[in-house]
């Protein structure tokens with residue numbers, strides 16, 4: 001079999017390289033954007049699963065810690081104990097504050113109590129921070145340019161970095177864990193906390209207990225871990241999804257345009273060839289196959305190049321910019337592959353029509 | 367092949383054209399390029415069609431090769447009415463029944479000589495190594511064994527036309543149509559190509575219709591037809607014009 005499509009494609013190697021490069025660029029962009037997005041989503045999932053509580057209780061109207069500080073009086077803790085079905089209630093202090101020079105982080109603390117549901121292990125730290133020290137997530141530490149033993153400013157106070165944890169939970173991996181008394185002082189009210197993590201008794205239904213809490217403890221919202229994660233996820237999706245969709249859409253159009261232009265110009269240049277092939281008995285479908293094959297090869301070459309570059313560039317970016325966390329999922333690579341194949345199919349529409357319209361009688365014109 | 371066999375096969379009609387007419391344009395601009403042509407060509411025959419520029423030679427060949435729909439009239443190839451066929455059935459006819467040879471060769475520049483021949487074999491559904499072997503054999507038979515893997519740009523005109531002949535013969539067509547095959551060749555290589563076509567017609571029992579201005583090749587024809595304003599005319603000036611054949615054919 002004469003590999004006609006390949007011969008046509010490789011007859012102009014520079015054009016092939018530009019085309020594959022253009023598609024690769026589009027693929028690279030899509031792969032990185034998706035990995036960035038998946039990494040955000042993944043961290044939220046970690047938050048919900050790392051805190052093994054059934055319910056999150058917060059001040060009414062402040063479910064999203066990035067946009068509003070929940071402040072509950074300590075009396076709420078004892079009120080919660082009164083609600084039927086509540087087995088334990090653990091306070092959590094949390095506030096979005098500047099850590100180091102500029103970067104915002106979730107500064108948190110877990111007061112010790114009789115019903116410890118959120119252990120220090122859940123934060124990925126070896127031991128609780130002592131007074132005057134802080135455990136920083138890797139991203140925050142890199143951003144602030146500090147390591148164990150260094151001092152870092154949080155609010156008006158300065159803390160010594162006790163530990164840097166790569167798995168310190170909290171939204172977007174930017175969290176700092178303080179001693180609870182330090183935190184209460186820093187936040188300005190020792191009689192208040194932010195969230196209560198509630199464990200319900202084995203025979204109780206979390207949804208019903210949540211309703212009972214909101215009913216019996218005025219000024220609180222109670223969300224299941226899933227609902228709480230959903231609020232945070234929704235936050236990200238509302239902020240990011242439209243942007244992501246636009247970037248992916250533009251990248252798709254760029255890739256499509258590059259393939260379409262390449263295949264179209266290659267087809268126009270070969271008008272006579274296609275006419276000759278028609279004259280000597282090629283069916284339209286045989287000629288379409290030659291066009292489509294070129295398009296698919298360009299697309300796949302671009303895909304392999306772009307996906308490979310995506311992983312490499314992603315690693316480099318992650319090293320250079322700590323907050324740039326990426327999560328590559330095989331589903332996303334499959335999605336991009338499908339998108340690239342759609343690109344290559346759409347790109348052939350105009351060239352195929354062009355081939356169909358070639359009059360084989362041109363072969364007799366000199 | 368014995369003389370007996372050639373004679374019986376020569377009786378078979380390969381091409382039969384009746385009342386073939388092509389009008390370009392319409393109304394005042396209408397122009398009749400081919401005007402009620404009748405033509406019969408048998409196995410083993412080499413027919414040369416001559417005529418002034420613009421007389422309709424190429425148009426006639428295009429019609430016979432089913433690359434152009436006639437305004438009226440019929441073309442039968444091997445008894446099959448190709449003018450009545452649907453467009454979708456024509457590739458099959460072009461692939462198996464007709465071999466084309468062109469003035470400007472029309473080789474695919476991206477392919478080597480042997481691939482130019484192989485590619486039309488592939489179209490017929492082969493695709494395996496046998497196509498390549500057959501293409502190599504054909505080119506070798508035409509004296510191109512030493513140029514199999516040359517690209518057209520590295521071949522001389524005469525060599526290109528040989529590749530083009532090999533391609534035309536690849537799918538064993540009964541009918542060979544050539545438009546000015548010698549126009550770009552010198553006085554040595556021009557007649558050589560027509561001699562080749564003549565040998566193909568005689569030895570393989572094919573019918574060949576060659577359009578040409580070229581006086582150098584007249585003597586190679588079994589019949590010469592003179593086309594003028596889309597019609598065949600008697601032309602006493604022709605060097606070779608077997609009178610009795612012409613009256614039976616035209």
Ligand SMILES: Nc1ncnc2c1ncn2[C@@H]1O[C@H](COP(=O)(O)OP(=O)(O)OP(=O)(O)O)[C@@H](O)[C@H]1O
Nearest residue numbers: 390391397399417418419420421422423424425426
């Ligand atoms: N597609 C077309 N539309 C309109 N007129 C056409 C078309 N094709 C050919 N003609 C006209 O038909 C006439 C015959 O053309 P044709 O090409 O068949 O001549 P020819 O005998 O092959 O000439 P030459 O010896 O110069 O090749 C010419 O006047 C030409 O202008």
Ligand SMILES: [Mg+2]
Nearest residue numbers: 423424425545
């Ligand atoms: Mg002509």
